[in-house]
Amino acid sequence: MEAIKVCIVDDNSQLRSTLQEIISMSEDYRCVGTMATAEQAIREIPDINPDVVLMDINLGTVESGIDCVRALKPQMPATNFMMCTVYEEDEKIFEALRAGASGYILKKTTPSILLHAIRELYEGGAPMSSQIARKVVAAFSQQNAQRENDQEISKLTNREKEILEWLSKGLTYKEIAANLFLSPETIRKHVYHIYEKLHVTNRVEAVNKFFGR
């Protein structure tokens, strides 16, 4: 089995070498690069193409580790980013996950737990505390929750919902009519009813309701 390729990004050189040592201890892991700044990381990591990046969340400089993830993740979606923090800074961790990180560890964890977390991440898990998980779940179920209990939309007939669907893609009446083999006038009438039922007065408002906003 190939070793998991790991990069370390941290401005503390002491910590960098400690982490590097831990990773190099086991044959299943290989440290393929260390960087001290966000700029360096953004420049070098795409070429190195590691499996996992350990990223300090507070990179001292202007650009934080979070910015760094934001910049890198879109270029390399297959790479897993794990944030390293000194204490459980909920908000920051939350931000990092939103930016594209997939997990985090505390810097004070033991070598064996660290290695285990790296493997977990590599295998598609998301190592994090139950507290953070809860925040993520909450943020995630929220948006959908509203959409569900929006009884207004459920009052629409199937035909109306269908037309709202097209409407929210930005088609004109004429285009929708062509798609459904109907008269544009009929579409207009349906839309008229949709607006009544949703209590809105134009397309954008209707579309916003449709998407639960």
Place this chain on the structure above:
Amino acid sequence: MEAIKVCIVDDNSQLRSTLQEIISMSEDYRCVGTMATAEQAIREIPDINPDVVLMDINLGTVESGIDCVRALKPQMPATNFMMCTVYEEDEKIFEALRAGASGYILKKTTPSILLHAIRELYEGGAPMSSQIARKVVAAFSQQNAQRENDQEISKLTNREKEILEWLSKGLTYKEIAANLFLSPETIRKHVYHIYEKLHVTNRVEAVNKFFGR
């Protein structure tokens, strides 16, 4: 310290009494009700007002445990729902979290782990496997990810972005103009440029881009 009030919903009477026994073993937990069907649960749980509900994910009947959470959670947002499953049915667990559950456990877990998970949930955690957490994180970071790297939007000037913001709330040119103390004609011109830069031809398409769709 008050005991954590727990309700159990499961159609298997054998399992109900097993769970009840485990919970009653410790003084820190109290079983305040057991139900066999979703209907019964939806009827009785709001009055009982437990801290935690252990909910079978496959309730055999027409209504699943997920539907049950969907019905109950909005009424009692302070109550924590924990799904119980036989094996890791990712999709279902995911659905349940989306519906308002905050964690889950496998039915085969040991009593001590079960109790620990209940406490974790009660204290604001979200007990779940690292795999599921990853799915949730992915689903949650997704929407924002696209918005960020949509370079088209970043090409807009600040003024244009500002106007797009109003536009996506469904205001007319005249209304936006009034808000910004400008002529409607000016708004029109800005929108004209916005459409050019985003390669769209109407409001709804522009709004969709704005929201990363």
Place this chain on the structure above:
DNA sequence: GTAAAAAGTACCAGTTTGTGGTATTGCCCG
């Protein structure tokens, strides 16, 4: 300091919406 963007205003012509009204057909429910 000059050239290039960005911001603001105005006007034209044509198209699309928003808001009403009317009318026909089919279907379900009491």
Place this chain on the structure above:
DNA sequence: CGGGCAATACCACAAACTGGTACTTTTTAC
């Protein structure tokens, strides 16, 4: 059987939108 609703279609008018062009004033960048 009759009333009500959904779906279809047409008309009409005002309002709003779209795609141009044209011109001035700030800001920004080199």
